Amino acid sequence: ASAAGSKSTIGLIPADGIGREVIPAARDVLEAVAPNKFNFVHLDAGFEHFQKTGVALPDETVERLKGECAGALFGAVSSPSHKVAGYSSPIVALRKKMDLYANVRPVASPVGATGTPIDMLIIRENTECLYIKSERLETLPDGTKIAWADRKITETASKRIGRMAFRMALQRGAIREARRARGETVAWEGKPRVTVVHKSNVLSVSDGLFRESVLSVRNGEDKAFKDDVDLEEQLVDSMVYRMFREPHKFDVAVAPNLYGDIISDGAAALVGSLGVVASANVGDSFVLGEPVHGSAPDIAGRGIANPVAAIRSAALLLEHMGLDAEATRIHSAVDKVLSEQAAILTPDLGGKGTTRGVTDAVIKAL
Amino acid sequence: ASAAGSKSTIGLIPADGIGREVIPAARDVLEAVAPNKFNFVHLDAGFEHFQKTGVALPDETVERLKGECAGALFGAVSSPSHKVAGYSSPIVALRKKMDLYANVRPVASPVGATGTPIDMLIIRENTECLYIKSERLETLPDGTKIAWADRKITETASKRIGRMAFRMALQRGAIREARRARGETVAWEGKPRVTVVHKSNVLSVSDGLFRESVLSVRNGEDKAFKDDVDLEEQLVDSMVYRMFREPHKFDVAVAPNLYGDIISDGAAALVGSLGVVASANVGDSFVLGEPVHGSAPDIAGRGIANPVAAIRSAALLLEHMGLDAEATRIHSAVDKVLSEQAAILTPDLGGKGTTRGVTDAVIKAL
Ligand SMILES: CC(C)[C@H](C(=O)O)[C@@H](O)C(=O)O
């Protein structure tokens, strides 16, 4: 969608709650790291938008993302705890409509943190599993209700996400090699490793297909997938257990949609705060950056939301747009602020700082 | 099944791996706490049994449990990672066949542990959700495979489990009151609390029904459920996050089957080891004690499995059989061994001890 040399257009979808605070912060960082390189277009979506207009994800938003934008950033969406007729999560819909089939979530300990360093990449399948939201409510003869939900797992989507996991594992391995060659300390010692997360001891057909598909990618396609990547399997329940007992033993984890959702929140707890964990919703031709945190109604509007997850999500977006140097500058600046300026950090990290203060510090450190 | 005054029969189903080491340990403790009170019958089930006979859960086991036993203990079952034709998890089948609709999992910090004490009770629905294992494999026109799994949530089962959660919350509240009255320190300050775990922001129909059913129990049946119990909701992903960030903020958590499986392994990581977490599979007229850990093929046969989870599961069984004094004696003995005899603990707790050593110490401390 963006001609070479001209400005790239980036869609900004702040959506609800603190999304409206952290997305502007991320935009300011993007503008600072590459002045005049981006056009920003503001696009609507979210529960608040639904309350005003009856539509959670306007067609216009999807059309403009597809027609005009080189990539986008999504803020966060509020979840009504009660059922609201006609409302359905716009982020789940966006992932599906744009075929953003992988949700890529790097979870790493802050630079200089004490304890065993964690450096995981969680790759979550983003289009199927229970997230297809095919549900039915019936009434039984005795008058009580019964609900059904369909869980869908396809060979094609499972292979596609498996392939992404092995590729990313190799890429991470190469980056570690380069670091080692430069004399830097790198925590992970051995070969890159992919951990396949499933529950095929119970769901032998559906998780069985996920498992087999990921394994078949390793055995079939690219010789390096097999020769240069270790493979490990983990049932989702013990995955959560092990992540907390020995998180440093994971490199890349790949999981069906719901398990990926759960384990990435778990991993976020290990690195201090959901407020620092970024993600990229990745398709073959589009990337949507998205902080892993929610809309945080409890702190929305107070200017104290941690912008780090959104800022790092912007960096992930740049990486996927081929702007690696700019992405690295953002990550380094964030690392610097996190490790050297404890006083200005937001409350989720134990500080007394503000969204604006952290954002300005990152921009200064670029 | 057991006439008053006569011996009660307890079924023992060691099943696979370390199940064969920890169930005998639990039996010895039961015999020691109430000499000559129990008959023990050994019953078959498990993957190893399947490999020998082609049957994972013999009909005879179910019939004798129903016909002869006042309760039972299950060890652990091995999960083949590949699909094995005709094999299906015997513990999942047992829960369903005996209608053991609640899996009750207390997770508490060891006595004397440093840090914020955790004292949670996880109540997992045990008969439906994706665990109904209704799955289908199809081939698409392009030759690739697609798998479907049905997730079933009923109003009846959700209300039943909700009711159990509120009852248990009140019971725990009463026990804390009594302790406080005796001048003991009790970590939990306020009213009993039930946290309902779901993902109704995505699964608005099925998790919506679970949520509504649990809430309706609170609003309808027993006035104390509403007046004396606080209610909180938590999406399963943030539940895992919060459990690790502020585990002391949970009292009773109630969840559909799969979420309950995942959060209880997560909670186990918080209290040091899966090797200490017990559970009871509870029905209206039968209880099956079961350690939360698996069959641990890596350490099976070496005599170093932690028997604490199985021993505590035996205590849970006694509680449900109305033998509270005996149950309390077991728990106190275990607490004592865990807090005073670090040297004899098993490797999962950082010790160099054995199954036998821990079991003998518990018996001595009774
Ligand atoms: C808001 C919700 C629909 C979403 C999800 O479950 O995918 C969120 O938890 C996430 O992880 O991005």
Ligand SMILES: CC(C)[C@H](C(=O)O)[C@@H](O)C(=O)O
């Ligand atoms: C062995 C397996 C089928 C079982 C389950 O998923 O219920 C186990 O993880 C448990 O928690 O008891």
